[in-house]
Amino acid sequence: MTTPAEAPLEAPVIPxxxxxxxxxxxxxARRDGLIASLSTVVVFAVLGYLVTSxxxxxxxxxxxxxxxxxxAAWPTLIKAFVLNIKIFLVAEFFILILSLLIALGRGxxxxxxxxxxxxxxxxxxxxxxxxxxxxxLLLGFGxxxxxxxxxxxxxxxxxxxxxxxxxxxxxxxxxRAGIESIHPSQRAAARSLGLSSIQTTRYVVLPQAVxxxxxxxxxxxxxLQKETALVSLLGPIEVLxxxxxxxxxxxxxxxxVVAALLFVAITLPLTRLTDWLQRRDSxxxxxxxx
Amino acid sequence: MTLLEVRxxxxxxxxxxxxxxxxxxxxxxxxxxxxxxxxxxxxxxxxCINGLETVxxxxxxxxxxxxxxxxxxxxxxxxxxxxxxQQFNLFPHMSVLDNVTLAPRKVLGMKRADADEAARGxxxxxxxxxxxxxxxxxxSGGQQQRVAIVRALAMKPEVMLFDEVTSALDPLLVGxxxxxxxxxxxxxxxxxxxxxxxxxxQEVADRVCFxxxxxxxxxxxxxxxxxxxxxxxxxxxxxxxARI
Ligand SMILES: Nc1ncnc2c1ncn2[C@@H]1O[C@H](COP(=O)(O)OP(=O)(O)OP(=O)(O)O)[C@@H](O)[C@H]1O
Ligand SMILES: [Mg+2]
Numbered sequence: 001m002t003t004p005a006e007a008p009l010e011a012p013v014i015p016x017x018x019x020x021x022x023x024x025x026x027x028x029a030r031r032d033g034l035i036a037s038l039s040t041v042v043v044f045a046v047l048g049y050l051v052t053s054x055x056x057x058x059x060x061x062x063x064x065x066x067x068x069x070x071x072a073a074w075p076t077l078i079k080a081f082v083l084n085i086k087i088f089l090v091a092e093f094f095i096l097i098l099s100l101l102i103a104l105g106r107g108x109x110x111x112x113x114x115x116x117x118x119x120x121x122x123x124x125x126x127x128x129x130x131x132x133x134x135x136x137l138l139l140g141f142g143x144x145x146x147x148x149x150x151x152x153x154x155x156x157x158x159x160x161x162x163x164x165x166x167x168x169x170x171x172x173x174x175x176r177a178g179i180e181s182i183h184p185s186q187r188a189a190a191r192s193l194g195l196s197s198i199q200t201t202r203y204v205v206l207p208q209a210v211x212x213x214x215x216x217x218x219x220x221x222x223x224l225q226k227e228t229a230l231v232s233l234l235g236p237i238e239v240l241x242x243x244x245x246x247x248x249x250x251x252x253x254x255x256x257v258v259a260a261l262l263f264v265a266i267t268l269p270l271t272r273l274t275d276w277l278q279r280r281d282s283x284x285x286x287x288x289x290x
Numbered sequence: 291m292t293l294l295e296v297r298x299x300x301x302x303x304x305x306x307x308x309x310x311x312x313x314x315x316x317x318x319x320x321x322x323x324x325x326x327x328x329x330x331x332x333x334x335x336x337x338c339i340n341g342l343e344t345v346x347x348x349x350x351x352x353x354x355x356x357x358x359x360x361x362x363x364x365x366x367x368x369x370x371x372x373x374x375x376q377q378f379n380l381f382p383h384m385s386v387l388d389n390v391t392l393a394p395r396k397v398l399g400m401k402r403a404d405a406d407e408a409a410r411g412x413x414x415x416x417x418x419x420x421x422x423x424x425x426x427x428x429x430s431g432g433q434q435q436r437v438a439i440v441r442a443l444a445m446k447p448e449v450m451l452f453d454e455v456t457s458a459l460d461p462l463l464v465g466x467x468x469x470x471x472x473x474x475x476x477x478x479x480x481x482x483x484x485x486x487x488x489x490x491x492q493e494v495a496d497r498v499c500f501x502x503x504x505x506x507x508x509x510x511x512x513x514x515x516x517x518x519x520x521x522x523x524x525x526x527x528x529x530x531x532a533r534i
Contacts, residue, residue: 186381190381192372193441194365194393204392207383
């Protein structure tokens with residue numbers, strides 16, 4: 001250990017900084033800020049000029065960034081977008097629970113649990129390998145084709161199920177990585193206190209693991225929010241499909257741009273939250289590493 | 291009365307035989323110190339006693355429980371045998387108080403209020419009451435290790451195993467942890483500890499066991515064993531330690 005042991009006993013001192021140094025670092029900070037804003041303005045001005053001065057710009061503006069079109073399409077799009085949000089929320093709920101069960105199933109080491117382990121592993125291997133879009137098509141068109149009695153043919157339901165199946169596999173891996181990142185000595189400590197294996201997982205391993213995987217978990221959910229658009233392949237009028245209909249009826253693509261902005265608008269809070277959590281996490285880990 | 295009995299225990303990891311016919315008896319209220327070179331199997335022996343490792347052959351008994359019986363209830367063993375490790379292994383996501391009360395609540399089924407009260411009593415005894423609501427990463431190494439000891443004591447064990455509990459500590463913090471062990475000895479706790487602190491071993495041990503080649507090569511009261519070891523290897527080990 002290299003840390004001086006007396007340190008905690010000392011009274012806290014206000015860090016002393018040479019006034020000249022402080023003044024110098026202040027003026028440097030001011031200069032840096034100025035350069036940053038200047039370069040930003042210049043770059044965006046040049047980009048803006050290049051785009052708007054291009055020969056095709058008036059036409060592009062008319063077909064992609066048409067304000068009147070945007071206003072006209074808005075009510076339909078926002079109504080359709082509610083469906084995306086519903087799909088997303090329902091899917092996320094099931095994914096969180098199922099993936100945790102799968103991750104725990106893969107971690108079972110008891111001999112009797114071997115079949116569970118095999119099923120969970122095969123499941124994850126399969127659904128991580130198959131493109132989500134294929135799962136959606138197969139379920140969305142395949143299940144109704146079976147004409148089963150008492151089973152819904154709703155494309156929204158089967159599209160959502162497909163998203164759940166696909167993303168559960170990814171998220172299970174995230175959970176598993178978190179569980180495996182907890183040092184075995186934590187388990188040994190809990191077991192040596194008399195806690196059963198299940199209690200150890202429940203009270204010692206999982207709470208720590210979940211905390212660690214929140215940022216990657218949110219990443220997967222950001223991806224999921226976008227991929228709700230894939231359900232449009234099955235026909236239900238979610239936002240992408242609504243935009244498509246709008247575009248093909250009046251040969252104007254502004255609705256696509258509006259749809260894109262809607263997706264950005266709902267993923268943005270999650271993206272920022274993820275960034276913030278990751279920063280906080282790495283800061284804490286640096287502090288912990290001494 | 292022998293509280294703890296280890297008979298002809300063998301334990302290996304792959305090709306490496308670590309314990310090769312280990313014998314050890316520990317009486318009620320006795321303090322036994324294990325010494326020996328790094329890799330001589332001190333930790334392995336301690337982990338076999340509370341069932342964290344399964345033995346390859348031999349017999350281990352704690353009080354009236356046969357730890358090595360095929361149908362042993364290891365949870366029952368671990369209720370009676372407390373162990374504290376070199377790395378404190380506190381649960382970082384819980385406050386000090388929750389670290390201490392987790393096992394009493396979940397294993398012994400104590401009510402939260404009762405467990406809290408008992409835990410606060412223990413923490414108070416070892417000068418840690420004001421840390422009850424802190425998280426482990428806010429504590430010094432010595433405080434963390436003392437909490438780890440309190441956490442084990444909260445299960446009211448019959449035997450305490452200490453595995454080099456001061457080795458990860460800054461030299462200035464070793465004393466406070468040794469004080470705790472000293473106090474436990476004075477209360478009559480049965481203790482088996484592996485340590486490199488020869489001075490402390492000399493002071494608290496009723497008996498010192500020198501582990502070599504997977505067995506107890508030589509044992510005796512510290513005064514005799516340290517002053518006048520019989521075996522060549524014991525002498526060599528003690529000289530090597532003294533030089534550090
Ligand atoms: N789980 C394990 N898997 C493989 N080898 C192990 C395992 N645990 C211990 N060993 C090996 O067994 C031998 C004895 O280890 P042990 O930790 O019991 O020694 P020790 O006397 O406690 O040493 P130290 O003083 O360094 O703590 C070492 O060579 C170690 O590498
Ligand atoms: Mg050891």
